[in-house]
Structure formats: C-alpha cells, structure tokens
Amino acid sequence: xxxxxxxxxxxxxxxxxxxxxxxxxxxxxxxxxxxxxxxxxxxxxxxxxxxxxxxxxxxxxxxxxxxxxxxxxxxxxxxxxxxxxxxxxxxxxxxxxxxxxxxxxxxxxxxxxxxxxxxxxxxxxxxxxxxxxxxxxxxxxxxxxxxxxxxxxxxxxxxxxxxxxxxxxxxxxxxxxxxxxxxxxxxxxxxxxxxxxxxxxxxxxxxxxxxxxxxxxxxxxxxxxxxxxxxxxxxxxxxxxxxxxxxxxxxxxxxxxxxxxxxxxxxxxxxxxxxxxxxxxxxxxxxxxxxxxxxxxxxxxxxxxxxx
Numbered sequence: 197x198x199x200x201x202x203x204x205x206x207x208x209x210x211x212x213x214x215x216x217x218x219x220x221x222x223x224x225x226x227x228x229x230x231x232x233x234x235x236x237x238x239x240x241x242x243x244x245x246x247x248x249x250x251x252x253x254x255x256x257x258x259x260x261x262x263x264x265x266x267x268x269x270x271x272x273x274x275x276x277x278x279x280x281x282x283x284x285x286x287x288x289x290x291x292x293x294x295x296x297x298x299x300x301x302x303x304x305x306x307x308x309x310x311x312x313x314x315x316x317x318x319x320x321x322x323x324x325x326x327x328x329x330x331x332x333x334x335x336x337x338x339x340x341x342x343x344x345x346x347x348x349x350x351x352x353x354x355x356x357x358x359x360x361x362x363x364x365x366x367x368x369x370x371x372x373x374x375x376x377x378x379x380x381x382x383x384x385x386x387x388x389x390x391x392x393x394x395x396x397x398x399x400x401x402x403x404x405x406x407x408x409x410x411x412x413x414x415x416x417x418x419x420x421x422x423x424x425x426x427x428x429x430x431x432x433x434x435x436x437x438x439x440x441x442x443x444x445x446x447x448x449x450x451x452x453x454x455x456x457x458x459x460x461x462x463x464x465x466x467x468x469x470x471x472x473x474x475x476x477x478x479x480x481x482x483x484x485x486x487x488x489x490x491x492x493x494x495x496x497x498x499x500x501x502x503x504x
Contacts (some may be wrong), residue, residue: 201441204268210308218360220303220433224354225239225240225241226238226239226240226268226269226272226358227239228247228272228276229421230381231246231371231373231413231415231421232371232372232373234248234249234250234348234371235247235248235249235275235368235371235373236270236276237415237421238269240260240265240268241260241261241265242260242261242265242292242293242296242416243258243260243287243292243293243377243378243418244258244301244415244416244417244419245257245258245259245260245269245413246258246366246368246373246375247269247272247273247277248274248277248350248368248371249277249278250277250279250282250345250346250347250348250443251345251346251347251348252279252282252284252345252346253274253278253279253280253281253345254274254277254279254281254282255281255282255283255284255285255343255345255348255350255368256269256270256273256281256283256284256285256300256413257284257287257375257377257452258286258287258293258294258296258375258377258417259284259293259294259295259296259297259299259300260287260293260295260296261291261292261295261296262295262296262297263296263298263299263328264299265295265296265299266295266296266297266298266299266300267296267299268299269296269299270299270300273281273324275436277386281300281301281304281477282305282308282345283289283304283305283307283343283345283350284300284304284305284306284307284313284331285306285307285308285350285352285364285366286306286307286308286311286333287308287363287364287365287366287375287376287377287378287379287417288308288309288312288315288359288360288362288363288364288377288378289308289312289313289315289316289320289360289362289392290321290360290378290389291320291323293377293378293417294316294320295323297331297332298327298328298330298331299327299330300331301467302327302331303330303334304331304335304357305335305430306331306332306333306334306335307333307334307335307336307337307341307343307352308335308336308362308364309336309337309338309354309362309363309364309429310337310338310362311330311334311354311360311361311362311393312333312336312360312362312364313333314362315360315362315392316332316333319392321414330458336482337352337354338354339353340352340353340354341353341355341364341410347370348368348369348370348371349366349368349369349370350366350367350368350369351369352364352365352366352367353365353366353367353405353406355379355402355406356395356398356400356401356402356405357393357394357395357398357402357415358395358398358399358402358403359377359378359379359386359387359388359389359394359399360378360389360394361392361393361394361400362392362393363377363378363379364377365377365379365406365409367409367410367411369410370405372410372411372412372413373411373412373413373415374409374411374413374414374415375414375415375416376406376414376415376416376417376427378417379403379406380403380414380416380417380419380422380426380430381417381418381419381430382416382418382419382420382422382426382430382466383418383419383420383465383466384418384419384466384467384468384469385463385466385467385468385469385476385477385478385479385481385482386430386434386477386482387469387477387481387485388482388485388486388489389484390485390489392489394436395489396434396437396485396486397438397489397491399434400431400434400435400438402435403427403430403431403434404431405435406427407424407427407428411424414426414427418439418469429462432462433460433462433463433466436460436461437460437482437483437486438463438486438490439444440454440458440459440483440486441454441483441486441487441488441489441490441491442490444457444486444487444490445487445490445491446457449487451484451487451488451493451495454483454484454487455480455484455485458483460479460483463479466479478479484502
C-alpha cells in the first residue's frame with residue numbers, strides 16, 4: 197500500500213511539474229505579428245497587445261495578465277522599436293489587459309479613460325498595491341486624448357459604452373491602424389461586463405462611432421487581425437444577440453427557455469475564451485447576458501442549469 201501511495205504521489209508531483217512548466221511556457225510565449233512597417237500585434241495568454249515604433253521608442257497598448265508578461269512585452273517592444281517604451285495605453289480595466297503594467301518602469305506614462313482608473317481602484321484595488329501602484333494610469337481623459345512622438349500620432353477615443361463603460365480605442369494615425377481592445381472580439385464570444393457599465397444595446401452605436409474613424413486595419417482585443425469588415429461582422433453578431441434577448445423578454449421566456457431556443461446565425465466559427473474550472477465565455481454566457489440585459493431579471497432565481 198505504501199508503495200502504491202508513493203507511486204501515486206510521485207505521479208502527482210510529475211503531473212504538477214509538467215503543468216507548471218506548461219503554464220510558465222505559455223505565459224512567457226509571445227508571437228509578434230507584423231501589421232505595418234512600424235506596428236506589431238503581440239499575441240499570447242491574454243488580450244492582444246499593440247506595439248508602435250516611433251522615433252523616440254515604443255508605444256504599447258495593453259499588457260496582458262501577469263507582471264512576467266509585462267516584462268516580456270516591454271523587452272519585445274523595446275527590441276522591435278529600437279528604443280525605450282515611451283507610453284503604455286490601457287484600453288480598459290480587465291486583468292488580461294492591465295496586469296502586466298508592473299513589468300514597466302515605475303512612473304511610466306500610462307494612459308486610460310477616467311472610468312478605467314476608477315474601476316481599477318474600486319474593483320481591482322488589491323492588485324494595485326505596493327510597487328504595482330506606480331504603474332496605474334497617470335494620464336486619464338474623458339473624450340479624446342492625443343500623444344505625439346516625432347512623426348507618429350497616437351489618438352485615443354472614448355466613444356461610449358460597450359464591453360464596459362470605460363473602453364477606449366486608439367488610432368495609430370500615420371499607420372492607419374485602430375486598436376480596439378475588447379470593444380472588438382474577433383471569432384470569439386464576447387463578455388459584456390454589465391457591472392462595469394457594459395451593454396449590448398449601447399455597444400452597437402459605439403462601434404458605429406469607431407467605424408467613422410480613419411483606419412485600414414483593426415487590432416481586436418482577442419482574435420486575429422481584421423479591418424472595418426471584421427468590425428461590422430462582430431456588430432452584426434451583437435445585433436442578433438440583442439434580438440435574442442429582446443424576443444425572450446417580449447415572450448416572457450425564462451433563462452433556461454431562452455438558452456434552449458436561442459438561434460444565432462452570425463457566430464459560425466466562434467471560439468470560447470476561458471480557463472478550465474475558473475471561467476468560460478461561450479455561446480450560453482453571451483445569450484445569458486443578453487437575456488439579463490433585456491429582462492432586468494435576477495438569474496440567481498433561475499434553475500442551476502440556467503446560471504452556469
């Protein structure tokens with residue numbers, strides 16, 4: 197029996213070690229995808245990152261989940277740009293777009309909307325203690341914000357509610373690239389953070405305002421590089437998702453009934469986002485959020501099958 201127990205424990209140790217190596221390797225892994233001669237999209241475990249090369253160094257938009265990822269993003273950005281990071285922009289407050297900030301030097305110029313800073317301080321305050329506090333956004337705005345670095349212009353816009361109420365989009369003007377953050381999920385089901393002011397109904401006109409900006413290519417918060425057509429395709433999905441909730445509310449359907457009857461045609465090829473046993477963003481979660489917004493109902497009153 198002792199031998200069996202020893203072998204079992206040894207197996208668990210090996211399994212844990214392999215899992216830890218897998219996670220560490222995944223967290224450290226970044227793929228730099230060229231967008232223009234001076235812009236790259238970095239992909240890894242977390243939200244997409246944009247890097248702009250300027251005459252004075254790099255501008256980085258979003259920083260993924262962990263400090264060690266922030267370290268890798270900073271090192272990669274400096275290598276691509278051939279100079280130091282001049283500014284970091286956080287598109288919104290979620291951890292997979294901000295928790296790498298401490299990988300940058302304390303006092304780094306960090307731009308965000310005023311609402312994003314409020315959410316970071318209110319919802320995520322435990323993370324932003326000690327050294328991390330020195331990389332909170334220190335340059336906030338309400339509507340439009342502009343930075344210039346030599347021949348490059350970086351213009352950020354707060355266009356309205358959508359994923360949260362604090363999302364910004366950043367236009368890399370001379371390169372004609374728009375960085376959408378989580379206002380754009382490409383081939384992924386979106387999260388609608390209603391507790392932070394997110395709204396499917398408001399998201400649709402916010403994307404209309406983004407489409408009025410001048411750009412050729414669009415970097416989404418999650419998923420592959422796209423363009424205006426990709427934004428419109430995601431907007432079509434949001435319209436259909438909104439209709440699912442509206443129809444359910446009009447018919448008085450419960451959440452379980454809505455999940456069983458919902459028909460979506462604009463989500464072909466969509467993938468899920470999640471961490472096993474932690475969270476999952478998929479078709480059912482998107483439909484549930486549409487139902488909640490349309491009915492104003494408390495999903496906790498539904499059966500367990502409807503609240504997963």
